[in-house]
Amino acid sequence: MNKAVTVYPIVVDDIISNPGIGFMAAPGLMGNPDRIYDNRGQEQKKYKFTEDSRTWNHPGSKVYFCSVRWRDLETVQGEYNWEVLEEKLDYAKSIGCTAVVRCSPYALSEEDDIPGWFRAEYPEEPDFPFWRVDPKETPYVLYWSDFIKAFAARFDGHPVISSVDLTIVGAWGEGGGTEFLKPEAIRQITDAYLDGFKITPLQALLHDSLSIKIMKDRKAKVGFRVDCLGDMGGFHGEAWSHMTDFYPQNIQNFNMGDAWEKAPILFEACWHMNDWYLQGWDIDYIIQETLKWHISSFNNKGTVVPEPWKENVKAWLNKMGYRFELRKLTYDSIVKAGGELEIHALWANVGVAPIYNRYPLVVRLTGHDRTYTLHSREDIREWLPDEDITWEESFALPGGMSEGEYLLELGIETGVKEIGNIRLAIEGYTQGYYPIGKLWVEQGEERNG
Numbered sequence: 001m002n003k004a005v006t007v008y009p010i011v012v013d014d015i016i017s018n019p020g021i022g023f024m025a026a027p028g029l030m031g032n033p034d035r036i037y038d039n040r041g042q043e044q045k046k047y048k049f050t051e052d053s054r055t056w057n058h059p060g061s062k063v064y065f066c067s068v069r070w071r072d073l074e075t076v077q078g079e080y081n082w083e084v085l086e087e088k089l090d091y092a093k094s095i096g097c098t099a100v101v102r103c104s105p106y107a108l109s110e111e112d113d114i115p116g117w118f119r120a121e122y123p124e125e126p127d128f129p130f131w132r133v134d135p136k137e138t139p140y141v142l143y144w145s146d147f148i149k150a151f152a153a154r155f156d157g158h159p160v161i162s163s164v165d166l167t168i169v170g171a172w173g174e175g176g177g178t179e180f181l182k183p184e185a186i187r188q189i190t191d192a193y194l195d196g197f198k199i200t201p202l203q204a205l206l207h208d209s210l211s212i213k214i215m216k217d218r219k220a221k222v223g224f225r226v227d228c229l230g231d232m233g234g235f236h237g238e239a240w241s242h243m244t245d246f247y248p249q250n251i252q253n254f255n256m257g258d259a260w261e262k263a264p265i266l267f268e269a270c271w272h273m274n275d276w277y278l279q280g281w282d283i284d285y286i287i288q289e290t291l292k293w294h295i296s297s298f299n300n301k302g303t304v305v306p307e308p309w310k311e312n313v314k315a316w317l318n319k320m321g322y323r324f325e326l327r328k329l330t331y332d333s334i335v336k337a338g339g340e341l342e343i344h345a346l347w348a349n350v351g352v353a354p355i356y357n358r359y360p361l362v363v364r365l366t367g368h369d370r371t372y373t374l375h376s377r378e379d380i381r382e383w384l385p386d387e388d389i390t391w392e393e394s395f396a397l398p399g400g401m402s403e404g405e406y407l408l409e410l411g412i413e414t415g416v417k418e419i420g421n422i423r424l425a426i427e428g429y430t431q432g433y434y435p436i437g438k439l440w441v442e443q444g445e446e447r448n449g
Contacts, residue, residue: 004342005333007436009326009426015050015314016423017062019098019414020162020264020357021321025061026302027095030054039272039303047307049314057304059317062419063162064097065299067172070105071115074147082154089160093418098162098357100266100297103151104173105144106132112171118143130176135169141185144169145192152196159416162357163264165225166193166204168211174227175207186211194220201263201356206247212254223263223356224256228270229290229298232281242270243289251293260294261384264356268299277306287316294353296321323351324383324412325425329436331408338399338444341365341374347389350425354384357414359422363395364409364433367441369402380412401441409433 029036036044036057046056053060066088073081085101092099106114113119114133118140126134133140155161167173168189169181178186190211193202203223204215215222231242240246251257259265267290269276276283290298298320305313329345343363361376374395383389411433412422421432428434 003333004330005437005439006328006330008328009424009428009434009436011325011327012425012427013318014425015059015317016323016425017060018321018423019062019419020100020355021296021351021353022063022298022317023059023061024100024297024299024302025064025092025095025097026055026058026300027064028302029056029058029304030095036304038274039301040274044304045307047310049310049317057307058300058302059305059313062097063297064092064095064099065102066092066099067102067104069107069112070103070144070147071113073103073151074115075117077115077117077143078146080150080154085155089158093160093416096419098414098416098419099160100163100165101155101161102165102167102173103147104167104171105140105169107171108132114140128177128180130170130174132171135177135181135185140169141181141188145188148189148192149196152193155200156197157199159414160419161200163201163203163223163266164193164197166190166202166215166222168205173205175205175211178205178211179208183210183214187214190215190218190220194218194222199358203264203266206250206254206256209250209254212256216255221262223259223265223296224251225266225268227268229267230273230276230281230286231270232276232279232286234270234275234279243286247293248289260296260353262356264296265294265353266297266299267295269301272303273300273305273309274303277309283309283312287312291316291319291352296353296356319350319352321351321353322349322355322383322385323425324348324380324422325350326410326434329410331436331439333437333439334442335397335439336442336444337397337401337403339397341395341397341439343391343393343395345391347383347391349383349385349387349389352385354381355422356381359412359414361391362411362413364411365397365401365406365439365441366409367402367404367406372398372401397441399444403441403443406439406441408436408439410436 170176206224327346363374
């Protein structure tokens with residue numbers, strides 16, 4: 001009879017960086033800059049969130065915001081310069097990050113115009129302040145949809161991309177004027193995304209009820225992003241703010257309260273965190289609202305975090321996105337080559353969101369002559385917060401295993417060496433995996449005695 005061993009890993013409360021979650025990377029604060037300045041040009045005392053962080057005055061990160069312009073990717077109609085995006089993804093990978101990708105149709109400056117071939121067809125610009133081209137009077141919807149189809153065909157499932165922004169219209173793709181489009185126009189663009197991205201998660205701007213309803217009617221797995229987190233009255237004083245008069249109401253009015261269960265929720269700072277601090281806004285209120293809305297990541301625009309808020313932000317990071325604790329694991333300590341390895345475990349996701357990329361959970365058995373990797377059937381995307389997560393699985397062992405002692409390790413693999421594997425909130429991380437214990441492999445034949 002196989003002898004079962006039970007292990008209780010030691011849980012840690014340290015900040016851990018993982019793909020797709022946390023603060024977006026701040027490359028300008030990495031390395032060893034001589035001086036650190038805030039967004040207003042005031043020099044700040046240097047500090048770090050963790051001793052081994054590469055980033056100053058800002059949390060370390062495993063996610064990078066990657067924005068690219070339509071005009072750079074489709075310089076000739078129907079011909080695509082994907083290397084522009086690939087170079088940015090390579091950069092994200094080089095700093096150990098996955099990427100949130102946004103393809104913007106245009107912005108407000110001349111250098112951020114629509115593609116030159118499109119501008120040559122339609123030189124007139126509309127009066128509407130957030131459009132560079134009128135989507136109702138030009139073939140914008142057709143052209144942009146065709147681009148999105150090509151984009152998805154090339155990049156869906158890309159191992160470095162953690163999610164993609166669903167952009168419809170407006171400067172920087174932030175939705176300005178979406179409400180003036182006909183439903184069929186919105187549907188044509190959203191269908192291009194929803195039909196094309198079957199693997200990579202999507203998030204849409206929480207801008208207008210019509211576009212969100214069109215996506216919801218398709219029962220699409222789409223999260224949301226908002227671009228003015230933290231505003232507690234910067235536009236209209238106490239009369240109106242995004243935090244009290246727009247986001248809470250529209251998350252409910254647009255029926256997006258449960259979107260986080262299947263796709264990510266992303267936020268970008270309104271102005272900068274330093275502006276919030278100088279305005280005297282309540283950081284704990286802002287943080288708690290985002291946790292209630294199941295935030296996965298926050299774009300701080302690469303600028304400093306006020307040092308007096310360091311501990312508040314640490315607590316935020318330890319809840320943001322997913323955070324997996326392995327509470328208990330029982331396994332067979334004596335198994336047979338060609339036989340079965342039984343594992344029973346209790347996990348907890350103590351973050352506020354699931355993981356949205358299907359990274360494989362693996363068991364590794366390392367002996368004196370080789371290492372065997374056993375892939376679990378478990379879909380960790382289903383590990384929701386605030387639920388007991390039981391994992392019970394029987395693994396078939398190769399018949400050719402040598403007899404002897406093996407080290408049993410667990411890991412969640414991203415498949416990208418530079419990004420590394422998922423960190424768990426337990427002690428023992430060793431080159432991407434967690435040693436659990438040892439087991440003995442016997443030869444497969446039954447023995448008498």
